[in-house]
Structure formats: C-alpha cells, structure tokens
Amino acid sequence: MPGPTPTGGSRPTTLADVAARAGVAVSTVSRALSNPTRVNVRTRERVEQAARELDYTANPSARALSSGRTGAVAVLVSDVTNPFYFDIIRGSQQQLKNAGVTQLLVDTEESAEVEASLLATLQRSCDGAILTSTRLSDSRLDQLAASMNLVTINRPRRGIGSVVLDTAQGMEQAVEHLVSLGHRRIVYVSGPKGSWSNERRWRAVHRAARRLGADVVRTRDFPPRSDSGTGAADAVLNTRATACIAYNDVVAIGMLARLAERGVAVPEDLSVVGCDDIFGADFCHPPLTTVTAPVEHAGRVATSILLSGSASGGPATAGRTPGSSAVLPTHLTVRRSTGAPRAAR
Amino acid sequence: MPGPTPTGGSRPTTLADVAARAGVAVSTVSRALSNPTRVNVRTRERVEQAARELDYTANPSARALSSGRTGAVAVLVSDVTNPFYFDIIRGSQQQLKNAGVTQLLVDTEESAEVEASLLATLQRSCDGAILTSTRLSDSRLDQLAASMNLVTINRPRRGIGSVVLDTAQGMEQAVEHLVSLGHRRIVYVSGPKGSWSNERRWRAVHRAARRLGADVVRTRDFPPRSDSGTGAADAVLNTRATACIAYNDVVAIGMLARLAERGVAVPEDLSVVGCDDIFGADFCHPPLTTVTAPVEHAGRVATSILLSGSASGGPATAGRTPGSSAVLPTHLTVRRSTGAPRAAR
DNA sequence: TCAAAAGGCGCGCCCGAGGCT
DNA sequence: CAGCCTCGGGCGCGCCTTTTG
Structure with a gap:
C-alpha cells in the first residue's frame, strides 16, 4: 500500500x-x-471553504509533473562554508520567498564535475539556477543555458543572464591606496585556479601597479578558505613586499591570524587588503581594509533576473531570453589593516 | 504545446x-x-547502455508523485543571516549529499506562523525536515511530527528526533569562570522571546550564579542579530554589573562594537561572554570568550537521525520511529574578552 | 525466473456542453 | 438566436507497482 x-x-x-x-x-x-x-x-x-475545511494543500510533485513548473530555484555555491556566499544566499532567499519560490541550496565542492552532474539532475527539479562562481567551461555553460534558465554571478557570458561584482575596479583603488601610502612592492595572494574572478582581480592589480610604477608579484594559488591564510602569510613574508592584496577576505582574515602568530605587525610591517567585505571584515583585528562589494544585492538582482526570465513561461522558454546582465560597482573601504610602510624593514 | x-x-x-x-x-x-x-x-x-546513449535522467517530480519519496530534505532556519546556522547548514549539506539527497533551505523569519505555513507546503515536497530553533508550539510540533519526519535542533520533545547543543552546561562554566575572576554582578543579555534555548541558558546562568553567590539580572529580550548589540550594550552599562553573558555570539560581537564606540574597555571595564563560538568569535577584538558548541556536528547528527528514520520507507513511516535524540556537550573557551574586574568602578 | 501489461499517483489544461441574458 | 459565462469531462505528464503470462 x-x-x-x-x-x-x-x-x-x-x-x-x-x-x-x-x-x-x-x-x-x-x-x-x-x-x-x-x-x-x-x-x-x-470551493475555498471546502479546501479550508479539509486543509487542502496542493501536491507540488503532481503540479510540477503536469505543468512543468516546480516552484523551486537552485542556488549553487562552490562551498557553503564560505561566508561570501552567505550574503548571496540571503539576498536570493529574500527575493525567492517574495515570489513564493523555494530555494534549493547546493554545494558543488569547488568541482566542475560535481557541478555538472548535479545540474543534470537539478534541471528537472527546479525552474532555474543561480550559478555563483561556476567552474563550468564556456561550452558546457552554453549547452546548459540552452536547456534551462540560468543566471551566473561573477561569470559573465554572452546570452546568459549574469551579475558581476566589479571587484576589479575596487582592486585598482586598492593599489592606488597602497601606492599613495608609499608602498612599492606589492604581492597578490592568488585564489583558486580556474576562477574567473581570481584572474580578473589579478589582472586589475597588475595593470594598476604597472601604471603606478609599483612592483607586483603573485603567489601560488590558494583555495579560498581561512586556513589558506597560514601558507599565504608565509608566502608573502618570504618576499620583500610591504603590502599584499588577498584574493578575498576569508584568506585575508586567515592571514591576519598567522601574522599575529608570527609577530608581524599589521599594518606597520605589512599592509593587508582583502576583498568582498564579508561578515567579520569590520571586526577582525585590525579591521580589514577591503574591497566592499554589494554581495547581498547581487543575490537579489540575480534572482530577479532569473525570475523575470522564467516567469514568462516555464522551462520552455529557457535560452530564449537574451539574458540581461548587471554589473555592480565596488569600492575600497579603508580600515586599519593598511598604513604607511615602515621606513626601514 | x-x-x-x-x-x-x-x-x-x-x-x-x-x-x-x-x-x-x-x-x-x-x-x-x-x-x-x-x-x-x-x-x-x-537497458543501461540505452539509458546512457540517450542521456536519460529520471524526472524527480514524476518519481515523487508515484513513489511518495522526493529525495529532498528541508532545513528550516529562523534567519539565514545568522552565522550560527551556517555550520548547521554546512553539516547537514555534507550528510545529505553523501546520501544523494538535496537540501531545501528555508527561512522562517523568526515567526511561528511563517514556519507553520511553510511546513504545510513543504510537507509534500520533501521527505523530512530539520527544524533549528523552532518556534512552534508543543502541540503543533506533535501534530506535525505525526505526518512527517522531523528532527529538531535545540528543542527536545518526547517522541521526536532531536539534537541538543547543551549550552546550559557551558553557561554554568561561564558563570564559574566569571566568579573566579572576581565578578559578583553579572547580567544576562536575553535572546528572543519564545526561544527554548534562551530560557534554558538563562536558567543555567541564574542557577549557577545563585549557587556561587553572585548577583545576576536579565535584560529585556533582544532579537538575535548583530545590531541588537547597541541596545544590549547600553542596557548592560546601565546596570552596575562588571560582566555580562550574551544569549549568543552574534549579539556579543555587536556589543563589542558598541562598547568600543563608547570607550568602554573590554575586559577591564566589562567582561563579555558569548555563546556558540561562531565564525568570527576567534578573530574579533578582543577575541571572544564563549561557549563553544559543536554546531556543524549537530547538523550532521540531526541529518543522520532524519535519514535513518525516513530511510525505512518514505513518509509512510513518519511518526513511527521513536525518534532518537542526542545531546552534544559544550564547553567554555576562554579568550580575551573576559578578565578580572577593575577594583574601583 | 523474468519480462510485459495495466492501473494508478494528483494535478493542469484543453475542449466542449449547457444555461443565461 | 447569438454570444458569453461557467462548469464538467477527459487526457496527458513520467514514473512506480502490482498483476499476469
């Protein structure tokens, strides 16, 4: 039975x-x-009274089966642990709830394969997906977008809805800030391989540094986790740089811990800049100078784009909408982790 | 078409x-x-070859409709913004993925009504739910548990699977710690009304204080958000207490910001204790003395209990399993936000 | 012992019948 | 008698499960 x-x-x-x-x-x-x-x-x-009396609630599966609409949207993040995504999750959750849509939160474990295989299944159980920092190849992305509604965050692609947090802009400001403080040797702490954002940030830093006549080098790639901070801090100290710009705040905060451990004074011995302005960046010690990005807003916008696209008529319309895209500006927020370099080092 | x-x-x-x-x-x-x-x-x-060649993927809705199993589990949190839940989300996400189950993340907005109405719908679209800090009444909870698989976190109830982070224990240690430092007047910063955890923590603090001969009062209720910190800090300063224990770390961290703003030295002028040991508690300024709870572990355990219950055979078995429950111990982690009271104040 | 056939699962949507103005 | 509003019937969605050969 x-x-x-x-x-x-x-x-x-x-x-x-x-x-x-x-x-x-x-x-x-x-x-x-x-x-x-x-x-x-x-x-x-x-009818309504009868429904109320019987406490009727529609069966979502049955509805989805016959209508093709599931009333759910998937949000894919590479690592639920990363505080950066909290704000995105929060922003999209808000919008989704307003629209009466439920959120499927999915962790892709920083792997393109996992991401692809999950999406294959998800495709049928949601009306669309928000891909944050996707690791998918361009072709795979296009292919997928043809069969389902997609919006990416930090991974623009022609024909696909996207939201970009223009951190490159903030990175330039960061370099200018450091140079104006007197720094001439800067290190960029590289993020994960295959990350579009990482490449973009590095290029922005590189370009700005060259323009302003500062030396800039790049460390090896680090996973975007707090515990990368140890290796990253050590790598930076191994250079003669007086300032560093980390791929993101998570790593930067990890570095602060390691620097304190090694007795390196921030910012006197080393200035540190992060990126994203996540929860914690304002109350760590010292408070982190960072590139502030409207992350929650990005989540909201991405969701709106997705919903406006899929609203027109279920999965059948996938790939049809041109895919509007938004670029959200960022800016440098100066706190206490940056300062003038010590004259003699 | x-x-x-x-x-x-x-x-x-x-x-x-x-x-x-x-x-x-x-x-x-x-x-x-x-x-x-x-x-x-x-x-x-x-068959398998044919399926591979055609790139077949089962339609989850159709499957759910006929089998009754959806392959999804809902995780309800009162506020996705609260970092406390990050670890729970993370812990359950991990376990769910291992089981090939997808996670429905749902925000109940700190409201029992929202929670109840969401669950009514969710009931059909998932195989079970994890309720973190639910605001539901006992009767509503029982009623719900009769028709779907439930596991609660921090809300034990006979007959329902549950996981409890035994923060009361840690709270006692906190009081002992403060008293041993010389504090005699302590304030408990109360959390949200209707929260089981809040009542429990207060009682533990109260009991321990009385046992140790310290005075303890309780502030009005504060929502568990960082911006409650301002009001909470002011409320505490309005008393003659030399130490306070906050409902949780989010509030405590918010208080630290306000205290710094008002020029109150921590711990010299006021000792501050938090609860949960969330992301950020170890690198805020000063690093927070707090009750460390194995939150991620709680998420994993809750998920395991839920899965082991529903595994036996879909929603039909709801309410049958006696509902195993787990109590996870906590302990005080002493950092820099607590110290001896200033002799004269 | 295995495979084919048929009967649901619950809902959305199309089409057409009937009543009323 | 034409036209509109309203409702009922029936089919299809894709899969699972039981029964039958």
Whole structure:
C-alpha cells in the first residue's frame, strides 16, 4: 500500500476530496484555486471553504509533473562554508520567498564535475539556477543555458543572464591606496585556479601597479578558505613586499591570524587588503581594509533576473531570453589593516 | 504545446524512450535502473547502455508523485543571516549529499506562523525536515511530527528526533569562570522571546550564579542579530554589573562594537561572554570568550537521525520511529574578552 | 525466473456542453 | 438566436507497482 497514511489515518486530501465536498468537478476546484477569476464567485467561495475545511494543500510533485513548473530555484555555491556566499544566499532567499519560490541550496565542492552532474539532475527539479562562481567551461555553460534558465554571478557570458561584482575596479583603488601610502612592492595572494574572478582581480592589480610604477608579484594559488591564510602569510613574508592584496577576505582574515602568530605587525610591517567585505571584515583585528562589494544585492538582482526570465513561461522558454546582465560597482573601504610602510624593514 | 523543447529540439528523454531503444517494456527499464538485481544481467546491460546513449535522467517530480519519496530534505532556519546556522547548514549539506539527497533551505523569519505555513507546503515536497530553533508550539510540533519526519535542533520533545547543543552546561562554566575572576554582578543579555534555548541558558546562568553567590539580572529580550548589540550594550552599562553573558555570539560581537564606540574597555571595564563560538568569535577584538558548541556536528547528527528514520520507507513511516535524540556537550573557551574586574568602578 | 501489461499517483489544461441574458 | 459565462469531462505528464503470462 503506497498511501502515506501517517497517523491521522487518512491520506493527504486531494483535489478530488475538495471537489466532492464542494459538490463540483475536480477541474473546477483546480481552476478556482489557481485562476480564481475564471470561476463564479459563489462557486469559488464554496470551493475555498471546502479546501479550508479539509486543509487542502496542493501536491507540488503532481503540479510540477503536469505543468512543468516546480516552484523551486537552485542556488549553487562552490562551498557553503564560505561566508561570501552567505550574503548571496540571503539576498536570493529574500527575493525567492517574495515570489513564493523555494530555494534549493547546493554545494558543488569547488568541482566542475560535481557541478555538472548535479545540474543534470537539478534541471528537472527546479525552474532555474543561480550559478555563483561556476567552474563550468564556456561550452558546457552554453549547452546548459540552452536547456534551462540560468543566471551566473561573477561569470559573465554572452546570452546568459549574469551579475558581476566589479571587484576589479575596487582592486585598482586598492593599489592606488597602497601606492599613495608609499608602498612599492606589492604581492597578490592568488585564489583558486580556474576562477574567473581570481584572474580578473589579478589582472586589475597588475595593470594598476604597472601604471603606478609599483612592483607586483603573485603567489601560488590558494583555495579560498581561512586556513589558506597560514601558507599565504608565509608566502608573502618570504618576499620583500610591504603590502599584499588577498584574493578575498576569508584568506585575508586567515592571514591576519598567522601574522599575529608570527609577530608581524599589521599594518606597520605589512599592509593587508582583502576583498568582498564579508561578515567579520569590520571586526577582525585590525579591521580589514577591503574591497566592499554589494554581495547581498547581487543575490537579489540575480534572482530577479532569473525570475523575470522564467516567469514568462516555464522551462520552455529557457535560452530564449537574451539574458540581461548587471554589473555592480565596488569600492575600497579603508580600515586599519593598511598604513604607511615602515621606513626601514 | 507544453513540451519543454528548449534548443536541442527534443524533449527530455523518458523511460519510454529508453525502453524503445533497448527493446523492452517500460516497467523493465524502471526495474533495471532502480532495482538492478531483480532483472536479468543481459537485459540490464542493454537497458543501461540505452539509458546512457540517450542521456536519460529520471524526472524527480514524476518519481515523487508515484513513489511518495522526493529525495529532498528541508532545513528550516529562523534567519539565514545568522552565522550560527551556517555550520548547521554546512553539516547537514555534507550528510545529505553523501546520501544523494538535496537540501531545501528555508527561512522562517523568526515567526511561528511563517514556519507553520511553510511546513504545510513543504510537507509534500520533501521527505523530512530539520527544524533549528523552532518556534512552534508543543502541540503543533506533535501534530506535525505525526505526518512527517522531523528532527529538531535545540528543542527536545518526547517522541521526536532531536539534537541538543547543551549550552546550559557551558553557561554554568561561564558563570564559574566569571566568579573566579572576581565578578559578583553579572547580567544576562536575553535572546528572543519564545526561544527554548534562551530560557534554558538563562536558567543555567541564574542557577549557577545563585549557587556561587553572585548577583545576576536579565535584560529585556533582544532579537538575535548583530545590531541588537547597541541596545544590549547600553542596557548592560546601565546596570552596575562588571560582566555580562550574551544569549549568543552574534549579539556579543555587536556589543563589542558598541562598547568600543563608547570607550568602554573590554575586559577591564566589562567582561563579555558569548555563546556558540561562531565564525568570527576567534578573530574579533578582543577575541571572544564563549561557549563553544559543536554546531556543524549537530547538523550532521540531526541529518543522520532524519535519514535513518525516513530511510525505512518514505513518509509512510513518519511518526513511527521513536525518534532518537542526542545531546552534544559544550564547553567554555576562554579568550580575551573576559578578565578580572577593575577594583574601583 | 523474468519480462510485459495495466492501473494508478494528483494535478493542469484543453475542449466542449449547457444555461443565461 | 447569438454570444458569453461557467462548469464538467477527459487526457496527458513520467514514473512506480502490482498483476499476469
């Protein structure tokens, strides 16, 4: 017996139950509930009351099966642990709830393969997906976008909806800031390989440094985790640089811990700049100079783009909408982790 | 035409497509794919190859509709913004992925009504739910548990699976710690009304203080958000206390900011203790003395309990399993935000 | 012992019948 | 009698499960 017959004894009420109680046909109940204007007021009220009395709730699976719309949107993040995503999750959660859509939170474990295989399944169980810092190849991305609604964050691509946090701009400001303080040797602490953002940030730093006549080198790649901070700090100290710009705040905060451990004074011995302005950047010690990005806003915008695209008519419209894209400006927020270099070092 | 016919031109392949290609019946394909042992090896291989060639992926909605199992688990949090939940989300995400289950992340906005209404819908679209810090009444909880698999975190209830982070224990240690430093007047910064944890923590603090001969009062209730810190700090300063214990780290960190703003030295003028040991508690300024709770572990355990319960056979078994429960110990982690009170104040 | 056939699962949507103005 | 509003019937969605050969 397949019927889920928990405790109440009776299985969940269906449209048919409501129809019987209201004395109308199943199709009428369906219409009354989902398209109230297309039915007589009196009938509608009868139906609604019956539904209320029976505590009717539509079966989402059945609805999805016949309509093609699931009422869910997937949000893919490379690592749920990373505080950077918290704000994105939060921003999209907010928008999704307003639209009555549920959020499927998915962790891709920083792997393109995991991401791809998850999306294959997810494709059927959601109306669209928000890809944050995707590791997918261009071709895979295009292919996917053809069969489902997609919006990327920090990974623009022609024909696909996208939101970009223009951290490159903030990175330039960071370099200018450091140079104006007197720094001439700067290190960029590189993020994960294959990250579009990482390359973009590095290029911005590199370009700005060259323009301003400062030396800049790049460390090896570090995973975007707090514990990368140890290796990153050591790597930076191994150079003769007086300032460093980290791929993001998570790493930067990790570095602060290691620097304190090694007795390196920030900013006197080394200035540190982060990126993203995550939770914690303002109350760590010293408070972190960082590139402030409107992350939560990005989550909201990405969700709006996705919803406006899929609203027009379920998965059938996937790939049709040109894919609007937004670029959100960032700016440097100067706190206490940067300062003039010590004259003699 | 309802068919989702994105770009490839052809709609997603179904069991029937695979059956046709493999030259067998639909039911055979179904079995071959979901219950491989119950079918001839040669047949199975033919089917599997056909499925591979056609890039077949089952439609989760259809599967859910007929089987009753959705392959999803909901995780309800009162506020996705709260870093405390990050670790829970992370812990459960991990376990769920191992089991091939997807996570539905849901924000209840600190409201019992929102929580209840969401659960009504969710009930059909997931195989179970993890309720973190639920605000539901006992009766509502029981009622719900009768019709779906539930596991609560920090809200034990007979007959329902639960995980409790025993922060009361850590709270006692906190009081002992403060008293041993010489504090005699302590304030407990109260969390949200209706929170089981809040009451429990307060009682633990109260009891321990009385036992040790210290005075303890309680502030008004504060929402568990960082910006409550301002009001909380002011409220505490308004008393003659030399130490305070906050409902949780989020509030405590918010208080640190306000205290710095008002020029109050921590711990010289006021000792501050938090709870949970969230991300940031170790690198704020000063690093926070707090009750360390194995939050991620709690997320993992809760998920395991839920999965072991629902594994036995879909929603039909809801309410049957007695509901195992776990209590995870906590301990005080002393950092720099607590110290001896200034002799004269 | 295995595979084919058929009957749901619950809902959305299309089409057409009937009543009323 | 034409036209509109309203409702009922029926099919299809894709899969699982049971029964039958």
